[in-house]
Structure formats: structure tokens, C-alpha cells
Amino acid sequence: MKEIPKAYSPNEVEDKWYKYWEEHNLFSSEIDETKEPYTIVIPPPNITGMLTMGHILNNSIQDVYIRYKRMQGFNALWVPGTDHASIATETKVVNYLKEQGIDKEEIGREEFLKHCHVWKEKYGGIITKQLRKLGVSCDWKRERFTMDDEYYKSVIHTFVKLYKEGLIYRGNRMVNWCPVSKSAISDEEVIFKSSNGKLWYFKYPVKDSNEFVIVATTRPETMLGDTGVAVNPKDERFKHLIGKKIILPIVGREIPIFTDDYVDMEFGTGAVKITPAHDVNDYDMGKRHSLEMINIFKEDATTNKNVPLDYQSKDRYEVRKLVVAKLEELGLLEKTEDYTNNVGYSERGGVPIEPYLSEQWFMKMEDFVKPALEVVREGKVNFHPNHWIKTYEHWLGNIRDWCISRQLWWGHRIPVWYHNETNEIYCDENPPTDLENWTQDNDVLDTWASSWLWAQDVFTSEEEQKYYYPTNLLVTGPDIIFFWVARMIMAGMKFMNDIPFKDVYFTSIIRDEQGRKMSKSLGNSPDPLDVIDQYGADALRFTINYIAPLGQDVQFSTDKTELGRNFANKIWNAGRFLLMNAENIKIDNNLLDKHVDFVDEWIATKFQNAIEQYTTSLDKYEINGATKILYSYVWNDFCDWYIELTKDRLYNSESEEIKSAVLTRAINHFDNMLRMIHPFMPFLSEELWSLIAERKDGESISVAQFPLLDKSAINKLAESKMDFVQSIITSIRNIRGEMNIPPSKKIDVLLKTDTLEEDQIKYIQTIARINKLEFGADISKPKASASSVIKNCEIYIPLEGIIDLQVERDRLTKEIQRLEGALIGVNKKLSNERFVNNAPKEVVEKENAKKTDWENSLETLKSILDDLT
RNA sequence: GGGUCCUUAGCUCAGUUGGUUAGAGUGUCUGCUUGACGUGCAGGAAGUCAGUGGUUCGAAUCCACUAGGACCCACCA
Numbered sequence: 001m002k003e004i005p006k007a008y009s010p011n012e013v014e015d016k017w018y019k020y021w022e023e024h025n026l027f028s029s030e031i032d033e034t035k036e037p038y039t040i041v042i043p044p045p046n047i048t049g050m051l052t053m054g055h056i057l058n059n060s061i062q063d064v065y066i067r068y069k070r071m072q073g074f075n076a077l078w079v080p081g082t083d084h085a086s087i088a089t090e091t092k093v094v095n096y097l098k099e100q101g102i103d104k105e106e107i108g109r110e111e112f113l114k115h116c117h118v119w120k121e122k123y124g125g126i127i128t129k130q131l132r133k134l135g136v137s138c139d140w141k142r143e144r145f146t147m148d149d150e151y152y153k154s155v156i157h158t159f160v161k162l163y164k165e166g167l168i169y170r171g172n173r174m175v176n177w178c179p180v181s182k183s184a185i186s187d188e189e190v191i192f193k194s195s196n197g198k199l200w201y202f203k204y205p206v207k208d209s210n211e212f213v214i215v216a217t218t219r220p221e222t223m224l225g226d227t228g229v230a231v232n233p234k235d236e237r238f239k240h241l242i243g244k245k246i247i248l249p250i251v252g253r254e255i256p257i258f259t260d261d262y263v264d265m266e267f268g269t270g271a272v273k274i275t276p277a278h279d280v281n282d283y284d285m286g287k288r289h290s291l292e293m294i295n296i297f298k299e300d301a302t303t304n305k306n307v308p309l310d311y312q313s314k315d316r317y318e319v320r321k322l323v324v325a326k327l328e329e330l331g332l333l334e335k336t337e338d339y340t341n342n343v344g345y346s347e348r349g350g351v352p353i354e355p356y357l358s359e360q361w362f363m364k365m366e367d368f369v370k371p372a373l374e375v376v377r378e379g380k381v382n383f384h385p386n387h388w389i390k391t392y393e394h395w396l397g398n399i400r401d402w403c404i405s406r407q408l409w410w411g412h413r414i415p416v417w418y419h420n421e422t423n424e425i426y427c428d429e430n431p432p433t434d435l436e437n438w439t440q441d442n443d444v445l446d447t448w449a450s451s452w453l454w455a456q457d458v459f460t461s462e463e464e465q466k467y468y469y470p471t472n473l474l475v476t477g478p479d480i481i482f483f484w485v486a487r488m489i490m491a492g493m494k495f496m497n498d499i500p501f502k503d504v505y506f507t508s509i510i511r512d513e514q515g516r517k518m519s520k521s522l523g524n525s526p527d528p529l530d531v532i533d534q535y536g537a538d539a540l541r542f543t544i545n546y547i548a549p550l551g552q553d554v555q556f557s558t559d560k561t562e563l564g565r566n567f568a569n570k571i572w573n574a575g576r577f578l579l580m581n582a583e584n585i586k587i588d589n590n591l592l593d594k595h596v597d598f599v600d601e602w603i604a605t606k607f608q609n610a611i612e613q614y615t616t617s618l619d620k621y622e623i624n625g626a627t628k629i630l631y632s633y634v635w636n637d638f639c640d641w642y643i644e645l646t647k648d649r650l651y652n653s654e655s656e657e658i659k660s661a662v663l664t665r666a667i668n669h670f671d672n673m674l675r676m677i678h679p680f681m682p683f684l685s686e687e688l689w690s691l692i693a694e695r696k697d698g699e700s701i702s703v704a705q706f707p708l709l710d711k712s713a714i715n716k717l718a719e720s721k722m723d724f725v726q727s728i729i730t731s732i733r734n735i736r737g738e739m740n741i742p743p744s745k746k747i748d749v750l751l752k753t754d755t756l757e758e759d760q761i762k763y764i765q766t767i768a769r770i771n772k773l774e775f776g777a778d779i780s781k782p783k784a785s786a787s788s789v790i791k792n793c794e795i796y797i798p799l800e801g802i803i804d805l806q807v808e809r810d811r812l813t814k815e816i817q818r819l820e821g822a823l824i825g826v827n828k829k830l831s832n833e834r835f836v837n838n839a840p841k842e843v844v845e846k847e848n849a850k851k852t853d854w855e856n857s858l859e860t861l862k863s864i865l866d867d868l869t
Numbered sequence: 870g871g872g873u874c875c876u877u878a879g880c881u882c883a884g885u886u887g888g889u890u891a892g893a894g895u896g897u898c899u900g901c902u903u904g905a906c907g908u909g910c911a912g913g914a915a916g917u918c919a920g921u922g923g924u925u926c927g928a929a930u931c932c933a934c935u936a937g938g939a940c941c942c943a944c945c946a
Binding site for chain 1: 871872873874875880881882883885888889890893894895899900901903904905906908909910911912913925926927938939940941942943944945946
């Protein structure tokens with residue numbers, strides 16, 4: 001047999017097994033009516049994307065579930081794919097071309113799209129390749145892209161259907177305009193940032209009067225588009241001016257002074273300049289009062305011909321300076337104040353958005369709201385953690401129509417044609433037959449108006465949709481709850497008449513050690529591939545799940561991965577121990593239930609408990625609970641105790657058959673443990689599983705049966721026998737530690753107890769490294785000894801000549817004090833009549849039992865201490 | 870302005886229907902070449918469960934308020 005290295009080295013193991021899994025199609029799924037499907041669709045990453053720590057968390061969670069369910073016998077399917085990410089990709093491609101001196105407008109739509117497709121070919125696969133490194137068990141044969149032919153058709157089909165139902169309409173409305181992308185964006189794509197700006201006070205001259213009306217503004221440049229000044233109808237200060245006109249400075253336009261309830265008398269001067277074409281609230285007021293709407297900007301937010309010549313074709317911030325300077329020159333700048341307000345930025349463009357009046361396509365949201373709310377309220381779709389329901393409800397309750405058109409080229413082009421002469425609108429999946437007389441709408445759809453169909457449209461046939469839909473689990477960050485989660489539910493209810501998924505798991509946000517969000521600009525995000533390279537994919541998967549509780553942000557730093565690395569190494573070495581023994585001891589499955597003792601029964605019991613808790617945790621989406629159960633079973637129960645305790649029988653048994661039985665059983669336990677480990681640590685578990693037995697080609701732990709709960713394996717008696725052994729050993733170790741007796745030195749021990757049996761003694765003797773062990777109810781305390789008292793047992797270690805009496809006295813005193821402190825609490829409770837009368841009987845009994853135990857121990861300890869003094 | 874979440878050992882966090890002497894990892898201290906593992910083993914020290922008040926026989930856990938922190942929504946020029 002080949003040499004097994006002392007340390008687990010993940011790198012070659014990972015590559016080997018991922019290849020193996022793919023070659024044997026272990027993750028592919030087809031319709032199989034005899035099996036229940038378990039389906040996850042990947043939240044499609046951008047084709048501009050690189051793997052982030054967020055992806056690691058997100059995808060390892062999904063992989064845990066898909067592997068877990070696959071092993072449980074479900075027909076598990078995880079569909080991977082990517083999103084064309086219209087605006088994000090187009091921005092990148094435009095920039096890339098700009099670097100080469102190519103202008104998007106110059107080369108034209110068709111040529112530009114060619115570049116986009118080249119980009120997609122080049123970068124589209126990067127992230128999915130990186131995901132493989134993490135070990136994700138996706139069915140790669142089903143990989144989808146939101147602009148695949150079939151998907152494209154489906155998106156267009158949906159548009160046409162909704163248009164024909166009257167749910168999609170076109171309108172000239174105020175939208176959030178991104179001057180960088182030169183496109184409208186949705187409300188969700190606007191990020192508000194607090195910014196330190198100024199509040200300028202302008203004096204607007206009243207016509208035919210010497211008076212001025214002072215208005216305050218944060219955006220002086222928009223005054224060039226002012227078409228009114230509004231005051232509150234109750235405001236006495238302005239009563240005499242209502243109905244009069246203002247001569248707008250610089251421009252010279254006459255604009256009315258009018259009243260509107262919207263105006264807050266307390267704020268600023270109580271008079272508001274109104275720019276209906278460049279502010280949402282002004283727009284509403286403009287409509288109410290039939291004000292002129294003067295658009296002063298071009299689509300890149302430079303000024304157009306509607307402003308005086310000197311101010312034309314200039315950037316909005318340049319115009320701001322000019323306007324302020326000019327008004328100051330005219331003596332119309334009253335004052336300037338510092339002012340902090342929130343400015344909406346374009347998520348992709350990174351610049352302040354411009355409220356902009358333009359012709360756009362909208363989707364009516366009203367009809368979508370009710371079913372989407374119902375399924376979540378009724379628990380058909382479950383959110384984890386469920387407090388996100390409130391956020392979801394709030395958004396749905398205040399939803400506005402969705403602007404779905406984008407003035408971009410990369411995306412699903414709106415299937416609408418306008419007649420060149422009559423301007424008639426034609427909307428259909430197929431272009432009009434007399435195409436030469438028509439012109440197609442230039443806009444494409446918002447990315448989310450395609451990805452909201454993801455859960456249904458990744459399945460290309462009706463049979464598949466019928467079988468796999470609805471999917472089971474969606475794992476995603478709460479940041480896209482509106483963009484994607486809510487809209488997928490809407491789409492599901494509308495087009496499939498069913499929910500898109502049953503459970504939604506909202507992941508934590510990964511932060512750095514200082515609690516800051518990980519971001520490219522801060523440079524505080526480690527490259528997950530480096531972490532995988534350094535520690536292994538399993539280590540990273542385990543660690544991130546171990547430290548990421550449901551619904552809480554998590555602070556990550558690379559060195560935390562040592563936790564998972566050490567854990568992987570521990571498992572590796574447990575396997576190594578068994579394999580080394582298997583070189584000398586025969587494995588014989590016929591002996592699986594021969595020569596069983598209480599330790600075997602105990603570990604079987606512990607395993608059942610672990611499996612039960614692990615399963616319950618995963619079923620409740622308490623993933624980090626599952627990792628903790630796994631960790632403590634593997635490390636504390638299996639390695640620290642079980643393996644240690646098998647050594648005696650493995651090395652010292654009188655017959656080879658006993659050795660074989662013990663080792664065979666140990667390997668069997670290990671096999672089961674590996675299955676429990678596998679969803680979290682697929683590579684390591686596969687490697688060890690392949691080593692502990694002969695495996696046929698194509699066999700894999702990833703499709704092996706997940707351990708079933710077997711309550712008959714639970715043995716309470718064995719558990720309590722083991723408990724007793726453990727507490728005696730721990731006590732002896734404790735004494736050794738505090739008395740500084742090195743482990744190499746064997747000691748004599750006396751145990752005063754009447755509940756020990758021969759099979760327990762054997763283990764205590766070897767594990768505690770005991771030379772001579774005496775036990776029984778009639779043991780009497782030796783003269784000079786270190787002592788300890790536990791429930792039903794007094795422990796004496798004779799240390800004549802060696803013992804430091806003062807150390808021993810301190811030890812005993814400390815223990816006595818601890819017990820006395822604990823007893824105070826119990827006595828207080830038990831002497832309280834109301835406790836005895838009101839608390840449940842079991843609780844009172846438990847307290848009584850504690851009291852008796854502690855009092856007995858205390859009494860013994862005190863007499864031992866007295867002997868010493 | 871409206872809402873959600875958090876505050877437990879030096880650090881990172883468990884503690885899920887109120888009943889343990891409040892746990893783990895890490896760090897720290899002590900000892901250890903124990904026939905898998907020093908990426909390890911054994912042991913020790915370390916906590917006014919943010920504060921105040923309330924409900925209760927009993928509160929880290931439930932309620933109210935206060936303080937500090939994170940986030941979401943809205944957006945008054």
C-alpha cells in the first residue's frame with residue numbers, strides 16, 4: 001500500500017475528483033417519474049463577473065443542499081447559467097472599445113453587438129469555471145444564458161403577451177436617467193448617497209414690482225428650466241403675490257407664482273422654484289397646474305438648445321457654476337448655506353442620476369402584487385430568515401410601475417415596430433411582413449425583465465417544466481430581494497400560476513475584519529481562488545458556512561480558513577489512522593456486529609444523535625448549526641474518544657478476530673461519517689471514501705445513500721457507561737495537569753464506587769495511563785493522595801512523597817468553593833415555596849437531584865481537605 | 870421620517886418554544902516527540918450576557934425604555 005501523507009493536500013485531489021464527477025455525469029439529471037425532484041437554479045452571475053467571497057458563501061450553501069438531497073435519493077438538479085447583465089456588460093464593452101479608440105455610435109448597433117458577443121465568449125465562462133473550483137455539483141450540460149435563442153424567444157413572447165393584455169404601455173414620463181449609460185434605469189437601480197452640498201438662495205424679481213421672491217435650491221442649474229414658483233396656500237407671507245409673475249433671471253421668461261399644498265412653509269424660504277422637467281415632485285406639480293415642461297438637458301446631461309446660448313452644450317455642473325456666478329453678478333444671490341442631502345446615483349454609471357422626461361415602456365404592477373403577497377404570507381414561499389417578509393411586503397405595497405425599457409443595445413430588443421407613415425404600433429414575436437414600411441423600437445429590456453423568468457425558462461420543454469417546476473430552493477443575497485426575488489415570484493404566479501421556489505435563503509453579507517463591506521475599491525476582498533489554492537476548497541466551504549449564521553453578517557479574513565483546513569486535516573488523519581491499521585488487520589464485514597462493547601454502542605448512539613440534529617438543522621436552514629454538530633461529532637466524539645478508545649483493542653486484543661471486528665466497525669463508522677461530511681467537504685470525503693474500500697469505476701460518495709436515522713441504534717445504557725468513563729478520565733487528567741504529572745509517568749489510581757464494570761475499567765486504565773488500578777465500594781482513602789469527587793465516584797491518586805500539599809489544598813478548596821456557590825443557587829430555589837409549587841415537577845426533581853449530588857460531593861471533599869490539614 | 874437587525878470571554882461567534890454551575894473556535898498560560906494528526910494531544914485562567922425598569926416561582930432568552938452599531942425604504946426645494 002502506498003504511503004499516506006501526514007497532511008492532507010487538497011490541490012491535486014480536487015482536480016482529480018471534479019474531473020471524475022463530470023466524466024461520470026454524476027450531477028446530471030433527467031425526468032424520472034419514480035423519483036422526487038429537488039431543484040435549484042443558480043442565481044445567474046454576470047458575464048462580467050469574477051468569483052467573490054459572496055459567491056463562495058452563496059454557492060457552497062446551494063451545493064450543500066443539492067448534494068445532501070442527492071444523497072437522500074432525490075432526483076437532484078442544479079441548473080447553472082449566466083446573465084447577460086445588459087447595462088453592466090454594455091458599460092464594460094463601451095469602455096473597452098473606447099480604449100481602442102472605437103466609438104459605439106460610430107460603428108452602429110450591429111457591429112457593437114458583435115463585440116458584445118465576442119466579449120461574452122471571452123468572459124462569459126470565467127465565473128462558471130471558477131465555480132467548478134469550489135466543487136459545485138451543477139448539471140453543466142444544462143448551462144443556460146439569458147440570451148440563448150430559446151430564452152430570448154421566451155422573453156419576447158412574454159413581452160408580447162403582456163402588451164396584448166394591456167399590462168405593458170408606452171408613455172412620456174419622468175424617469176431616472178443615467179447620463180453615463182444614456183439610458184433610463186429603474187428605481188431599484190438608483191443608490192442614494194448622503195452628500196455635502198450647498199443650498200443656494202436666489203432672489204427672483206416679481207414682475208411690475210420692486211419685490212423679490214427668494215427661493216432655495218440645491219441644483220441652481222435647473223433654474224434655466226423653471227416654469228413656476230410655488231408657495232403654500234396658507235402662507236400669509238406670499239398671499240399678495242399669488243397670481244403675479246416672476247421674471248426668471250438670465251432666461252427672462254415670465255413664470256407664474258401659484259399655490260400648492262405640497263410646499264412646506266417651514267423649509268427654506270417657503271417658496272419653491274419649479275422645474276417640471278427635472279424633478280419628480282416638480283413634475284407632479286407641473287402637471288397639476290399645467291405648467292410648461294422645458295427639458296434643458298441632452299441625454300448625456302449637457303444643456304440643450306432650450307437654454308440661453310451662453311449656457312448651451314455644457315455639463316450640468318459647469319452650468320451650475322455659471323448660473324451661480326451670473327446671479328451673484330446680478331446681485332440676485334441672497335446667500336449660500338452648507339447643506340447635506342441625499343443624492344441618487346446610478347448604480348452602474350456611478351454618477352448622479354438626472355430626473356428626465358422621456359418616452360419609455362412601463363409594466364403595470366398592480367395586478368402582480370396580490371398573488372405575490374399571498375404566497376409569501378401564506379407560507380407557500382418561505383423566507384429564511386423570515387423577517388425579510390416585512391421588507392418584501394413594504395416594497396410590494398408601495399410599488400410603482402416598472403420602467404422596463406433601456407436605451408441600450410445589448411439585451412432583448414423590444415418587439416415593437418412603428419409604421420413609418422402612420423406611426424401605427426405593431427407588437428408581435430415576428431416582425432411585420434412588410435418590414436420595409438416599419439421601424440423597430442430601438443430600446444432593449446431591463447435585464448431583470450428577462451431574469452425574472454429564470455426559474456421557469458431554464459427548462460426548455462413543457463415536460464421538464466412540469467416535472468422540475470417549482471424549484472425547491474433559492475439562495476441569494478437580500479440586496480436583490482426586489483430586483484429578482486420578488487419579480488420571480490410575480491412571474492411565477494403570472495405565467496406558471498405557481499410559485500417559482502418553495503424556500504428562499506437570504507445569505508449573510510461578507511465583511512472584512514473591521515466590519516466593512518468587501519469591495520473592489522477598498523481592496524479588502526481576498527481573491528477566493530487564492531484562498532482555495534492556499535487552504536483548499538473544502539476548507540473554505542466549511543469555514544464560511546461555520547462562521548456565517550442565518551441572517552447575520554459575517555466578518556471574514558483569509559486566516560480564518562485555518563479552521564476548515566485544520567478540520568480537513570483532522571479528518572484526513574483519522575482516515576490515515578484507520579488505513580494504517582488496515583495494513584495489518586483484516587477487514588471483514590462478516591464481523592460487523594461481533595465483539596461489540598459499550599464503546600461501539602456509544603459511538604453508534606452519538607452518530608444517530610448527530611445525524612438527527614444535522615438533518616433537523618439543514619431542514620430548518622440553520623446551516624451553521626449543522627456545521628457545528630458535524631465538527632463536534634467528528635472531532636470530539638469520533639477522534640478524541642472513539643479512535644483513542646479503539647487503540648487498546650486494536651493493539652492489545654488477544655484474538656485477530658476481535659481486532660478485525662473493531663477495525664471493520666471503525667471503518668464502517670468512518671464511512672458513515674464521511675457521508676455526513678460530504679455535502680460540506682465533497683473532495684476530501686470522496687478521496688477518503690475511495691481509499692477505505694475497493695470502489696468500482698463510476699462509484700462515488702456523491703451518489704451514495706445519506707445515513708438514515710435508526711433509532712434502534714440508540715443505547716442509553718452505553719451512553720451513561722461512557723459518560724462515567726469520560727468523567728473519570730477527565731478528572732484524572734485534571735489532577736495530572738494541575739499536579740504537573742507528565743503523561744509519560746504512569747500512576748496508581750483508586751476509585752471508590754460501586755457502579756463500575758470490568759469493561760469500563762480496561763479503558764480507564766489505558767487512556768488515563770494507569771499502572772495499578774483498584775476500585776470498589778469499600779476503597780479507603782490512602783494517606784497522601786490527590787483526590788477528586790464526581791457523581792458516584794471518589795478518585796484517589798496516591799502521591800506519597802511527590803505531592804505538594806499546598807497545591808492539593810488549593811485545588812480542593814477551589815472545588816469546594818465552586819460547589820458551595822452552586823449550592824447557594826439551588827438552595828435558594830428549593831427553599832422558595834412558589835418555585836416548588838409552580839415549577840414543573842421534572843424541574844423541581846432535577847434541582848433536588850443536583851442538590852443531593854453536590855451536597856454529597858461537598859461533604860466528601862471537606863473531609864478529604866480536613867485530613868490534609 | 871418609516872422599518873429591520875445586532876450588542877454574550879481579549880477577538881469571532883453559538884446559546885430556536887423562559888429552568889445548565891452561560892458554551893465553542895481562536896488567542897493566552899501550563900504540560901506533552903502518547904504508535905493518525907504539533908494543521909496535534911491533555912489541562913488551566915478568562916464573562917455584571919450593552920444599561921435601566923418590568924412580567925415571572927425563575928430572564929442571556931419575553932416586554933418597555935435608554936445607549937451604541939449595521940442595513941433597508943422614503944426623500945422637503
